[in-house]
Structure formats: C-alpha cells, structure tokens
Amino acid sequence: MFSIIRRLFTNTSNRNITEGDPMKKFLIVGLGNIGPKYENTRHNIGFKILDFLAKKEDLTFESNKLGDVTTYKLKGRTFILLKPSTYMNLSGKAVRYWLEKEKVPLENLLVLTDDLNLPFGTFRIKTKGSDGGHNGLKDIQLILNTTKYNRFRFGISDTFSQGRQIDYVLGEWISEEEKLLPERLEKSVEAIKSFGLAGITNTMNSFNGK
Numbered sequence: 001m002f003s004i005i006r007r008l009f010t011n012t013s014n015r016n017i018t019e020g021d022p023m024k025k026f027l028i029v030g031l032g033n034i035g036p037k038y039e040n041t042r043h044n045i046g047f048k049i050l051d052f053l054a055k056k057e058d059l060t061f062e063s064n065k066l067g068d069v070t071t072y073k074l075k076g077r078t079f080i081l082l083k084p085s086t087y088m089n090l091s092g093k094a095v096r097y098w099l100e101k102e103k104v105p106l107e108n109l110l111v112l113t114d115d116l117n118l119p120f121g122t123f124r125i126k127t128k129g130s131d132g133g134h135n136g137l138k139d140i141q142l143i144l145n146t147t148k149y150n151r152f153r154f155g156i157s158d159t160f161s162q163g164r165q166i167d168y169v170l171g172e173w174i175s176e177e178e179k180l181l182p183e184r185l186e187k188s189v190e191a192i193k194s195f196g197l198a199g200i201t202n203t204m205n206s207f208n209g210k
Contacts, residue, residue, distance in 0.1 A: 026196045027104040029082045029095055030112045031136040042156040043088065043169040046112035049154070050081050052185040053192065066094035077196040080104065088136040092143025106144070110195050111151045112188075113137060114169065118155025120177055121184040123191060125152045125204045150200055152191065154184075 030046030038044050054061060054070055059081070061068040066086055072079040080102055084094035099109060113136060118124055128148040131137035141147055160168035173181065187210065194203040 022103045022105055024076055025078045025102060025104050026108045027080050027082060027098055028110050028192055031088055031091055032083060033088050034085050040172045041170050042173065043114055045114045045154045047083050049112050049185055049188045050083055053189045056189060066097050074193060075197060079196055090139055091136045092139040095140050096143050106149055109149050111140060113151060113153055114156045115153035116156060116158045118153060120155055120157040121180060122155035123207050123210055125208055127200055
C-alpha cells in the first residue's frame with residue numbers, strides 16, 4: 001500500500017523522455033540563440049531546421065532542462081530534437097546532459113549548425129572535424145572531449161565586408177535567401193531522417209554538396 005502511494009508521488013522529472021533500444025535513439029541538436037531577436041538570423045539555422053521539422057510532423061517543443069525538447073518517431077527509430085537554451089557558446093552542457101539522460105550513443109548524435117565557408121544552402125555532413133571557429137562546436141568539443149561526433153553544416157555563405165562577420169551571422173536572411181529556404185529546410189529534414197534510417201555514411205553520400 002505504502003509503496004504504491006510512494007510511487008504516485010515520486011518525482012518524475014529525472015525519468016527519460018523515451019525508453020527502448022539505445023541504438024535506435026538519436027539526439028538531433030539544432031544550434032542557435034534563444035529569444036525573438038535571434039529567431040530569423042543566419043546563426044540560428046539549427047533551430048530553424050528543427051522548427052520546420054516539428055511543424056511538418058505536428059510536434060510541440062516543451063521547455064525542459066537546458067533546452068526545448070520534443071520527440072519524433074519514425075519506422076522504429078526515436079529522434080530526440082533539442083534546441084539548447086544555454087545560448088550558442090555554451091551548447092556543450094546541454095548536449096552532454098541529454099546524451100547521458102537519454103542514454104544515446106555518441107555515434108547517434110547529430111549537431112546542426114551554420115557554416116560561413118559553404119555557399120548558401122549547401123550541406124556538409126561529417127563524422128568528425130575541427131570547430132572551424134564556430135563557438136557552439138568549440139564548446140561541444142570541449143565538453144565532450146572529442147572532435148569525433150556527427151555534424152551537419154548548413155552553408156550561409158560569406159558575403160560580408162571585412163570586419164562585419166558578427167553582424168552578418170547575427171543578421172537576418174535577405175529576401176532572395178528567404179525564397180530559397182523552404183526547399184533547403186525540406187531537404188535538411190530528409191537528411192535528418194536519413195541519418196536515423198540509413199546511417200551516417202549513406203547520408204553523407206546522398207546529401208553532401210547538395
């Protein structure tokens with residue numbers, strides 16, 4: 001009797017959002033900065049991709065520890081979608097917390113981020129690499145103590161004048177980019193699904209440079 005009552009009143013905040021085979025669970029992390037003023041900036045493409053996926057699949061993000069989280073199930077796989085609430089430069093803390101909480105293997109992590117060195121809308125998906133000067137990736141590398149994690153770089157190009165890089169990445173998309181974004185976001189969602197269903201190697205072969 002008392003054990004039943006105790007279970008009813010046990011704090012559930014530390015329980016996993018999902019259960020099941022860890023190898024079929026994937027943590028998809030979109031990098032970005034929280035707050036309305038950053039919502040439509042180039043630097044927030046990670047958030048934008050996950051928001052597009054959530055809207056397409058009728059998912060709702062909920063505020064949780066260190067980020068907004070929702071789950072998406074597809075063909076026996078579970079995708080945990082995370083938008084860290086730590087701000088870009090401290091993303092590693094949220095990534096590590098949700099990897100450990102949900103017992104997701106490191107090889108099932110995919111980090112979505114912007115890349116100045118790629119033409120607008122071009123994809124580069126890799127299994128490892130340097131941070132490339134990106135502060136979000138730099139913090140993830142520091143916290144996880146490895147450069148060997150999957151990342152999906154979305155090109156935002158580098159069409160800015162000298163000394164204007166920060167203004168550019170924190171600036172909003174121009175009208176021409178806005179027109180092209182929906183198709184690029186749709187293709188990004190396809191790449192995320194492929195990552196879970198077909199694996200990282202097939203996904204790289206199918207989407208890199210596209």
